[in-house]
Amino acid sequence: MSIRNIAGFVGMAGIVVGVAATTGPAAGAAVRPAVRAVAGCDVLQPGASPVAQQAVRAACSQLGVWYSWGGGHGPVPGATYGHYDGQDPASKDDGKKLGFDCSGLVRYAYYRATGRDILNGTADNQFHTGQAVARFSPAQGAGPLLPGDLLFWGRGWVHHVAIYVGAGQMVEAFQSGTHVRMTPVRLGGDYAGAVRVNGSGGGGGQPGQVKYWVNTFADAVGYREPNTGDAQGVLNKGNNYVYCKVWGAQVGSGGQYNHWWLRTDLDRTYPGKNGRGAYVSAYYLSRWGNDEARDVNGGPISTC
Known part of the structure; x- marks a missing residue:
């Protein structure tokens, strides 16, 4: 991974592959019809929610699109022209390349899947998203992961994100000079763990969730x-x-x-x-005992 991936992503680094992305539905629209995945890149194991499967196929549809630093962070999720990151010489032409950085690709994939812009922001923002319904530590490896789960890299500050598609494979927008690609999962280095996104495209600690x-x-x-x-x-x-x-x-x-x-x-x-x-x-909490967490009436609080 380039120096930019390590220190200059401002949390937005990613991998871009495929042809130019199309814009997604208007905010608040219904879930889009299934996206046609590129041959060989698809939901590769069972168990994922319908939304997660849609996100995988949306990411797969972008295989071959340019990585472009800052790409995918326009007003509406979708491929955009990027810009020079200030460090990596390979990114100097990103202003001429229509594509995604890593978090821009993830944002687009879940926008196509849910009809809502639920993962806007950098890779670090996405790692700490309130849309998470499950988190997996680096020590857990890929064993508990399902297609659509997001994998992250970074220590202290998360600089990269990819989408798990199953069977030990992921789709990512990696760095300038490359394209969005499907590649084996990397669990070494500064792998920070994975996040499962709410399959309904809502909740996860956001207004409107049960309180x-x-x-x-x-x-x-x-x-x-x-x-x-x-x-x-x-x-x-x-x-x-x-x-x-x-x-x-x-x-x-x-x-x-x-x-x-x-x-x-x-x-x-x-x-x-x-x-x-x-x-x-x-x-x-004013009541209850050690390692207990209940509401004011003694009722159970759901796990995140």
Whole structure:
């Protein structure tokens, strides 16, 4: 991978293959009819949701399209002309190449599948998306993955994303000078894990999802992930809603502790951070015991 892939992607690096992409449906439109995949690139194993299968076929339809740095990030998802990334000499002609970078391709694939622009942003944004319904660590490898799952690379800052198509294969927009391609999954290096996107194209910690009401006994700092590594802001003490829970790092004091983390929207966001879909430790719940996470009525909170 080029220097640009390592340090200059601004989170948007990717792989582009295929002919020029067509624009997707208008925002809010119904799911598109099935996209015809390029021969040999298709949903290669069972189990994926219909939306995920559509996303795979949309990505496969772009095999051979140019990688173009910044491509795919126009007002409407689809191939666009890119630009020089400021580091990689191979990207100097990207302004003349109609195509995608890695996150632009992923954005387009799920736009074609859902009719909604649910993955706009960089590879790092997509890794931390509120549309995630399951996450897989690097140690889990490709075993639990299904077609349509998104694979990510980067340590601390995620710089690359690809779409799993099954049978150990993925589609990616890799770097300038190449085309969108299907290639074997790479699990070494700085592979950061995978994310499964909500098969309905909605929810995942976004407004409109089912909310569970809880009570917190103190202001709680919210983090980007279920650990204490990247503070995003503060959830105020009192009555709050949460979307779901996930197991993570232990937080506690004295004999009180909790490994559950609650996905929610913060009341106060730190400068330059994102308070939507952050994680707050269930340690701050006013009731229940160690490693318990329930709503105000004692009801269960769904896992993320």
